[in-house]
Amino acid sequence: MKKKILVIGSAGYIGSVLIKNLKQKLNLNEYQILGVDTNWYSKNLEINKYNPYLPEIMYNYDCRNFNLKNLNIKPKVIVFLAAVSNDPMGNRFKKATSEINTNSCIRLAKQAKAIGVKKFIFASSCSIYGSSGNASRKENDPIHPLTNYAVSKVKSEEGLEKISDKNFQVISLRFATAAGYSPKLRLDLVFNDFVASASANKFIKILSDGSAWRPLIHVDDMSKAMLWSIKEKQNLNFLPINIGSDLWTFKIINLAKAISKIIKNTSISVVKKNFIDKRSYTVNFELFKKLAPKYQPTASFKKATLLLQMKLKENNLDLFNFRKSKELIRLNTLNDLIEKKYLNKQLFWKKLIK
Ligand SMILES: NC(=O)c1ccc[n+]([C@@H]2O[C@H](COP(=O)([O-])OP(=O)(O)OC[C@H]3O[C@@H](n4cnc5c(N)ncnc54)[C@H](O)[C@@H]3O)[C@@H](O)[C@H]2O)c1
Structure with missing residues (x-):
């Protein structure tokens, strides 16, 4: 019997890339990916x-209204990615953010434990550190979630820690902000936004004073960390761990400069010089380096920029006003689905509009 890995939220930006990587890197005679x-x-x-x-x-x-038992499978590992997945969406859809990101996650984790799942891997976020000042945050340092989204991740971690034990291990991957190409592309991520803007319009617009710190991670490197969580043995019942690297940690203004060096003739405009983004954090990745030396981020910044640029061109996307796009910006997609009443047909969605 093959070992089953169930990815909840498998069709999103990160999930799609994870599925591809799992299919490439795991022996499919041994594992089945669902x-x-x-x-x-x-x-x-x-x-x-x-x-x-x-x-x-x-x-x-x-995932808000399904029961693991109904799938009639017993996964060995569950990876929980489903979420209302950024700050703007978390502000617009507060209730759904806590229902999906926290309540469903914990409910399904309890079901998973009851049917004998061994490992539950949770996609947490470095955004829980909120505002770190000059100190790089370690896993045990104080957290300071500033948004509904970040709060949802903190509450999930708290709930998951309580139910973890030696037979039901929880690994909470506190990811840096994702970056790079995925076929389920989203341009509401800072790296992707800057590359799209530089490619299409030859300028990068920074909607703050650019002084905030943000650790980034390439989406392929996120998969690597999840592969580590799935394949390797970890010793703690509950392991929260920062996932990213110093090399990909930028001040926003320097991120724009780095991209403008690769995509030539790109100008940078700091549009809101007086707006300081409070969400500014640097993160300590030493624990990840120590525990997972073979699974460290290796993506090249330059290659990731050029690949994304190439894919944007190849797909002939209309990028002139992409921040308004209904397909490439997650918040706009959900608003559009609500407008078309597509989501209203599903009773549970009504709760989300609140
Ligand atoms: N993108 C990042 O920068 C980043 C950083 C840190 C952590 N994370 C976390 O990683 C996870 C994946 O992020 P992503 O960028 O792929 O987000 P995404 O929005 O692209 O993907 C989330 C997926 O979950 C699905 N989903 C949402 N609600 C669901 C529900 N109720 N039931 C079943 N499926 C549902 C969506 O359809 C989507 O396919 C999220 O938990 C996110 O919070 C993301």
Whole structure:
């Protein structure tokens, strides 16, 4: 019998890349990769090709109202990625953010424990550090979540820690901000936004004074960290761990400069010189280096920039006003689905509009 890995939120920006990497890096005679997703984000840049980004079996469920038992499978590992997945969406959809990111996560983790799942891997976020001042935050340092989204991650960690034990291990990967190409592309991430803008418009608009610190991680390197969590043995019942690298930690203004050096003739405009983004943090990645030396981030910043630029061109996307795009900006997609009443048909969605 193959070991089953169930990825909840498998059809998103990170999930799609994770599925591809798991299929490439795990022995598929030994493992079977399954996915669950509501499929909110249907735009898929690789839809017409052989799609390595899809799991072997995909269940189209909302994790708020499904029971693991109904799938009739016993996964060895669950990776929980489903979420209302950034700050602007968390502000607009506060209730759904806590229902999906926290309540469903903990409810499913309890079900998982009851049916004998061994490991539960949770996609947490470095944004829980909020505002770190000059000190790079370690896992045990104080946290300071500044948004509904960040609070949802903190509460999930608290709930998961309580139910973890030696037979049900929880690994909470506190990811840096994701960056880079995925077929389920989102341009509401700072690196992707800057590369899209530089490629299409030859300028980068910074919507703050640019002084905030932000650790980034390439989406392929996130998969590597999840692969480590799945394959290797960790000794703690509950392990929160920062995932990222010093090399990819930038002040926003310096991130823009680094991209403008690669995409030539790009100008930078600091649009809101008086707006200081309070969400500014640097993070200590030593624990990850120590525990997972073979799974460290290796993506090249230059290659990641050029690959994303190439994929944007290749797909002929209309990027002139991409911050308004209904397909490339997650918040706009959800607002659009609500407007079209697509999501209202699903009773549970009504709760989300609040
Ligand atoms: N993108 C980042 O910078 C980043 C950084 C740190 C942590 N994370 C976390 O990683 C995870 C994945 O992020 P992402 O960028 O791929 O986000 P995403 O929004 O692209 O993907 C989330 C996926 O979950 C699905 N989903 C949402 N609600 C669901 C529900 N109720 N039931 C089933 N499926 C549901 C969506 O359809 C989507 O496919 C999230 O938990 C996010 O908070 C992301």
